[in-house]
Amino acid sequence: MTTSVRGDQLARLLGRWHALPGRRRSPDYAALAAAVRGLLSDGRLALGVRLPAERELAEALAVSRTTVSAAYRNLRETGHLTSRRGAGSWTTLPHGHRVATSGLWTPDDDLDMIDLGVAASAAPVELVPAARAAADDLPRYLGSAGYHPTGLPELRAAVAEAYSVRGVPTSAEQILVTSGTQQALDLVLRLSVPVGAPVLVETPTYPNALAALAARRARISTHGLDAEAGWDGEMLLGALRQTRPRMTYVIPEFHNPTGHLMPASLRERLVATAHATGTELVVDESFVDLPLDGAQMPPPVAVFDRHSRVTSIGGMSKAYWGGLRIGWVRASAPVVQRLAAIRVGVDMASPVLEQLVAVHLLRLSAEIVTARRAQLRFRRDALVAELRVRLPEWRFVTPAGGVTLWAELDGPISSALSRAAEDVGVRLAPGPRFGLDGTLERFLRLPFTLPADDLVEAVRRIASVRHDLDHATAPSWRTPAVIA
Numbered sequence: 001m002t003t004s005v006r007g008d009q010l011a012r013l014l015g016r017w018h019a020l021p022g023r024r025r026s027p028d029y030a031a032l033a034a035a036v037r038g039l040l041s042d043g044r045l046a047l048g049v050r051l052p053a054e055r056e057l058a059e060a061l062a063v064s065r066t067t068v069s070a071a072y073r074n075l076r077e078t079g080h081l082t083s084r085r086g087a088g089s090w091t092t093l094p095h096g097h098r099v100a101t102s103g104l105w106t107p108d109d110d111l112d113m114i115d116l117g118v119a120a121s122a123a124p125v126e127l128v129p130a131a132r133a134a135a136d137d138l139p140r141y142l143g144s145a146g147y148h149p150t151g152l153p154e155l156r157a158a159v160a161e162a163y164s165v166r167g168v169p170t171s172a173e174q175i176l177v178t179s180g181t182q183q184a185l186d187l188v189l190r191l192s193v194p195v196g197a198p199v200l201v202e203t204p205t206y207p208n209a210l211a212a213l214a215a216r217r218a219r220i221s222t223h224g225l226d227a228e229a230g231w232d233g234e235m236l237l238g239a240l241r242q243t244r245p246r247m248t249y250v251i252p253e254f255h256n257p258t259g260h261l262m263p264a265s266l267r268e269r270l271v272a273t274a275h276a277t278g279t280e281l282v283v284d285e286s287f288v289d290l291p292l293d294g295a296q297m298p299p300p301v302a303v304f305d306r307h308s309r310v311t312s313i314g315g316m317s318k319a320y321w322g323g324l325r326i327g328w329v330r331a332s333a334p335v336v337q338r339l340a341a342i343r344v345g346v347d348m349a350s351p352v353l354e355q356l357v358a359v360h361l362l363r364l365s366a367e368i369v370t371a372r373r374a375q376l377r378f379r380r381d382a383l384v385a386e387l388r389v390r391l392p393e394w395r396f397v398t399p400a401g402g403v404t405l406w407a408e409l410d411g412p413i414s415s416a417l418s419r420a421a422e423d424v425g426v427r428l429a430p431g432p433r434f435g436l437d438g439t440l441e442r443f444l445r446l447p448f449t450l451p452a453d454d455l456v457e458a459v460r461r462i463a464s465v466r467h468d469l470d471h472a473t474a475p476s477w478r479t480p481a482v483i484a
Contacts, residue, residue: 004050004088007060013039014061028063029070036071037080040091041419044438050088051081114458115427119256119403119447120322121375124368126361127321134356141352149340149348151177151328152355158362159328163312166288168302173333176340179350181286181315181327182208185249187339187346188311188329189216192280197246200239202231204406204434204443206256206284209249220436221245227408227443228397230260237273244277252301254287257434257445258406259399264298271304281305285314289369291401292377308332316358318403319369326350326358376403382452383459390463405446412441416469417462424461 005013017035018028026034039045051057054072058065072089075081079094141152150156156172163170178184193199195217201209203222213220223239225231240248250270252262262270274281283301291297302310308331315327329339343349361368383405384398393410409417414430421428431440448455 003046003048005045005052007052007056010045010052010057011060013044017061027070029067029074032061032063032067032071033074033078033080036075036091037078038415038419040080040093041415045091047091047093049091051091053088112425113422113427114425114450114454114461116447116450116458117427117429118322119445119449120317121372121403121449123321123323124361124372126364126368127324127357130357130360130364131353133360134353137356137359138353146352147349148177148352148355149344150336151175151350152352152359155326155355155359155362156328158359159330162362162365163300163302163330166300168300168330170330171333174330174336176329176331176336176343177350177355178315178327178329178343179347180325181284181313181317182212183325183346184313184315184327184329185209185282185284186212186215187343188282188313189213189218189247190342190346191335191339192311193218193247198243200243200245200248200279202250202255203436204257204431204440204445205249206251207429207433209284210436213249218247222436225255225258225260227258227395227406230255230258231262231266233266233269236266237269240270240273240277240279245279247280247282248274249282249284250301251284251286253285253297254290254399254402254404256284256287256402257404257429259397259402259404261295261400262298262301267298267301268304271301271306271310274309275307279309281310283310283312285312286318287402288314289319289365290373290376290403292373292380293400295400302330308335311335316361319372320361324354324357324361326354376448379448379450379452379455380405383446383448383455386456386459387446390459391466403447403449405448407444407446409442409444413469414441414444417444417466420465420469421462424465426458426461428462 014035018031036045040047052060054065054068058068061068072081072083076083080092081089082092083089153172155177156175159175159177160170160172176187178187189212193216196219198221199213199218200221200223201213203224210220221239221243223236250262252267254261271281281301285300300312302312312330313327316324317327329336331339380399387394387396387407395408396405399405415432418428418430429445431443431445432438434440434445
């Protein structure tokens with residue numbers, strides 16, 4: 001079934017399309033076409049959506065049909081609209097773009113693109129030896145069907161041991177191995193969040209978590225994080241008491257995208273309040289292995305759990321490699337069994353070979369994670385130094401861990417800057433991607449997972465186009481890209 005958008009809906013998405021900076025000298029039809037391309041570029045308008053008829057949109061925007069007709073013609077000429085007489089017009093992207101394996105449209109030729117949209121590092125040198133060792137272990141499992149919905153026993157035991165070392169006594173029966181942290185979240189939502197149930201999340205937050213909640217048609221409320229101070233405990237707990245959500249999703253360790261670390265006192269109060277309000281806490285620990293400045297880590301949120309209100313999710317994407325799709329859920333043993341039953345209807349189980357690779361990497365975790373921290377610390381410092389030299393008007397708190405820096409810009413220009421940066425070969429993740437309502441235009445997430453030379457060059461290119469935004473005479477558009 002083709003998705004369509006009504007005239008009044010598109011009008012709300014467009015907002016003040018004819019009065020955006022840099023467009024006042026453009027004809028109305030050109031400004032309207034540019035605004036639609038902007039919606040496509042930041043993902044607020046999906047591909048393959050049927051746009052309203054010209055007359056309907058003209059009435060919704062209070063403009064002439066001639067203006068809408070000319071805008072649609074402009075969009076067809078640039079490859080952003082495909083029309084068929086008597087059937088309608090659908091959003092597309094120009095020739096020369098393709099659907100990537102992520103399902104998103106990306107350019108065919110990205111050889112010179114510095115991609116700051118993905119906050120993940122390249123694989124460690126230990127990966128290939130671990131894969132060879134895993135292949136040697138594989139014959140032990142070849143006599144079985146190979147389906148292990150809860151995960152290989154040895155991997156579950158290794159993950160459980162890591163939790164116990166952190167101060168949360170955990171048995172292998174409390175671990176479900178998943179195909180990445182995103183699947184861990186998806187399974188928990190399938191189990192615990194009925195359609196329309198209220199859910200509380202931080203804002204900003206991880207975009208793919210918002211996508212998973214939207215897929216469940218959850219009723220999302222938000223708690224705002226301060227760019228400099230992080231969580232306001234009283235406001236967070238007050239939001240819990242007022243909304244009494246079915247679930248609350250938080251990222252307490254080096255929050256994505258802000259990099260903040262939740263203090264121990266707030267963790268304890270959060271668990272107590274969740275119990276009082278009947279709320280399940282889902283704690284995303286994707287960055288827990290990545291403190292960069294030697295600070296003492298607060299105890300895991302699950303330490304304070306006495307009533308099975310906390311479900312922890314994590315994985316190997318950030319400290320090890322995103323291409324190794326291994327994640328997990330830590331919960332009570334009965335919940336793990338219920339999640340496994342749901343998982344059978346999704347993908348049966350994680351690949352045996354990848355799980356064996358994960359076992360070998362976890363045995364080398366001390367060496368791998370120590371090297372990763374040193375690498376990220378060096379790259380973070382290089383990014384921070386270059387930002388202070390080339391963009392001194394931007395404000396940010398240097399994160400004490402994780403892989404991302406959350407910069408407050410000198411104006412509400414995040415989406416425009418992201419589009420302009422692609423012209424000079426830098427892909428960015430604009431602030432609105434990390435919220436619900438198109439706000440956060442004053443913010444930009446900058447990961448420091450690429451080599452230092454690439455980060456320095458990226459900042460140089462960003463700075464080179466920043467000034468041009470104030471003097472732009474024509475809008476530009478760019479395509480959605482992977483945000484991870």
